[in-house]
Amino acid sequence: MTCVICAGEIRKKKVFEEVKDKNNHLLVKVDAEVCLNCGERYYPSGVVDKLISLKESLRKRNLKLHEIGKVYELLKQ
Numbered sequence: 001m002t003c004v005i006c007a008g009e010i011r012k013k014k015v016f017e018e019v020k021d022k023n024n025h026l027l028v029k030v031d032a033e034v035c036l037n038c039g040e041r042y043y044p045s046g047v048v049d050k051l052i053s054l055k056e057s058l059r060k061r062n063l064k065l066h067e068i069g070k071v072y073e074l075l076k077q
């Protein structure tokens, strides 16, 4: 299989996808096929559904999470 956008070579990789709910961000490691040329990601079936269901769980605070950092907003420049 080659990339549908640029016809580049595609490799299987573990990638971090970000699931967001308002200001909360959850990083999830998933399997994807990534174009080595343009970076386009292709997900195996089930991964997108998993991300959607994680977004819902994140919104409901249904997950056991480990904090790895904080997001700040600059109030004054």
Ligand SMILES: [Zn+2]
Pocket: 003, 004, 005, 006, 007, 008, 035, 036, 037, 038, 039, 040
């Ligand atoms: Zn590509």
